[in-house]
Each structure stands twice: as C-alpha cells, then as structure tokens.
Amino acid sequence: MFGLIGHLTSLEHAQQVAEALGYPEYANQGLDFWCAAPPQIVDHFHVTSVTGQIIEGKYVESCFLPEMLVNRRIKAAIRKILNAMALAQKADLNITALGGFSSIIFEEFNLKENKQVRNVELEFERFTTGNTHTAYIICRQLEQVSAQLGLDLSQATVAVCGATGDIGSAVCRWLDQKTDVAELLLIARNQERLQGLQAELGRGKIMELEEALPQADIIVWVASMPKGVEINPETLKKPCLIIDGGYPKNLGTQVQHPDVYVLKGGIVEHSLDIDWKIMEIVSMDIPSRQMFACFAEGILLEFEGWHTNFSWGRNQISVPKMEQIGEASLKHGFRPLLSW
Incomplete structure (x- = not known):
C-alpha cells in the first residue's frame, strides 16, 4: 500500500475543505488551531494501471498551511510534516510521496536529522519527494x-x-x-x-x-x-x-x-478513473483522472515495487532517473497535462 502526504493552499481553503469532509470542529477555527491539529488519514482508494494491476493507497492530510511559513510558525510547520510522516509509517504504507510544501520543508530545514518522532523512528526509504x-x-x-x-x-x-x-x-x-x-x-x-x-x-x-x-x-x-x-x-x-x-x-x-x-x-492525467476525493479538494479540472506528478511518483513506485526514496536530497535528480520514472509513467497509463 502507498501513501500521499499533502496539505491545503490556505487557511480559508482548509476551513472549506474541513466542512466538506465532515470535520465541522475544524471548519471555523483559526491558524492557532491548525498549528495544533494532528495529521489525519482522510481518503482510502484504489488505482488501476492500464496493465490491469490494482494497488491501494491512502491520503494523509498533514494540516500544514502555507501561512505557517510567513507567520513565524516554522516549528509548527516542521512538526506537521514529521507527524504526517510518522502517521504514514505507522499505517504501514510501503512508499509515501511528500506533496507540495511537504518536501520543500523537509529539505529546507534538514529534517533528516529528526528521525525520532515520539515512539516512531522514521525509515526514510519509505518516502519520496516525487520531484523526479x-x-x-x-x-x-x-x-x-x-x-x-x-x-x-x-x-x-x-x-x-x-x-x-x-x-x-x-x-x-x-x-x-x-x-x-x-x-x-x-x-x-x-x-x-x-x-x-x-x-x-x-x-x-x-x-x-x-x-x-x-x-x-x-x-x-x-x-x-x-x-x-x-x-x-x-x-x-x-x-x-x-x-x-x-x-x-x-x-x-x-x-x-x-x-x-x-x-x-x-500535472498528469491517468488513463483510468480513480475512486478518490482528494483531487476534488484541490480543484483539478478532471479530479478522477488528474493529479500532481509528485503524487503519481508514489503510485508508480508502488506499481513497480520500487519501495525506496527514489527522489531524495537536494539537486540529486539525474536525466537517467527521469527517463526511468518516465518509462514507468507511460507503462502505467499516465500522460502530461497539455491543455490550459
């Protein structure tokens, strides 16, 4: 099983989504509340490859908000990402992609020095930034x-x-x-x-x-x-x-x-529908087919059984690695979004 760690675009967006997902206790809360809110697994779904292979995934909402980076809540932002990673590992997800600011925060604040999150020792080979x-x-x-x-x-x-x-x-x-x-x-x-x-x-x-x-x-x-x-x-x-x-x-x-x-x-489009809610949350034009390419990397690694941090570290992406993930992308039915 694979995982995706993501976050919402703003406090206002988070409040709207909390209401839509059935978390009314989050819907009217301000930034202080979101700084303290724990990560949640809010979606459980299946993805089918054009090869016929079917895999299972979960989406972890980190409860990180970009406002935390501009309102001197850096420690809260760091805690959000580490806690979300710990939750993904405790859920026994083989490989989890860090979406959006999750990977940026991890790299920028050198979070690989923070392997111990309460009673969980993070196994970084279970995570990928999806950047390749x-x-x-x-x-x-x-x-x-x-x-x-x-x-x-x-x-x-x-x-x-x-x-x-x-x-x-x-x-x-x-x-x-x-x-x-x-x-x-x-x-x-x-x-x-x-x-x-x-x-x-x-x-x-x-x-x-x-x-x-x-x-x-x-x-x-x-x-x-x-x-x-x-x-x-x-x-x-x-x-x-x-x-x-x-x-x-x-x-x-x-x-x-x-x-x-x-x-x-x-942004990529998949050839087959996916039974998830998360891409509606971020307003994809075709939410059952479209997704961020970083998330798709997590899916591809699960399809291929490459349970390793395929994308990791700063400026380590090589052209052969891009070609390798590109071949897997085509194999399983992904294509680049070409419309505007």
Missing part, C-alpha cells in the same frame, strides 16, 4: 506544447525561474542533454548555486528576473513568487509559453493575454 517525476513531466509538457504552438526549441530561449532548486536544476539538465534548446537563462536568488549549476551545465546565462523574462520564448516557473513581484504580460514575447510548476498554481490568473499561454506544470 515532476521534473520529467514539466520537461515533456515543455517539449510537446511548444511544438503545438510552433515554437522551435532549436531557436528558442528558455528561462528557468528557480533554476537551482531540486526540480529546476533537473529541468535544466534535461534541456541541456535531451533537447537542442538554443538559449538557457538561469534565474534564482542564490548566486553561488547559480554559478555552480552554470559550471555543471557548461552553458546558460545567469540573469535577473526582470531582465530575463522579456527575452524568453518559454518560461518554466518552479520557484515561489517573490513578494510584490508581478509579471506584466505586455513585456513578454508573443507567443510565450509559461509552465507554472509552483503550488498553488496562480500564474494563470495573474498573467492573462491571448498570446501568452499558461500551462499548469507538473
């Missing part, structure tokens, strides 16, 4: 949608915002090794890491956001939006493809222009 499959899907979305729009990669400039992150650096490696993209623009806050990535790739221009975006035919956004920053679509190339790999995905509402195409990055 997410990076693979974003790259396939870029390749396929750019072709639909008539953007020739051999003449295109691609800007990667968040280039030094786990997913961003993997996307850069794929673009460098698997495509003939003409120009690669590298954007991130940490200049030392940017220079290290540039040296590894042997290419790429390090640029500031405001300078890079107007030059890009394709923008891969896999970073958090800096406070106060807005993208003016009038300054972008036309046509321009933006792949929004962040969470929550909000660039589609912020950047609106008939010649700027904003795609929800890192």
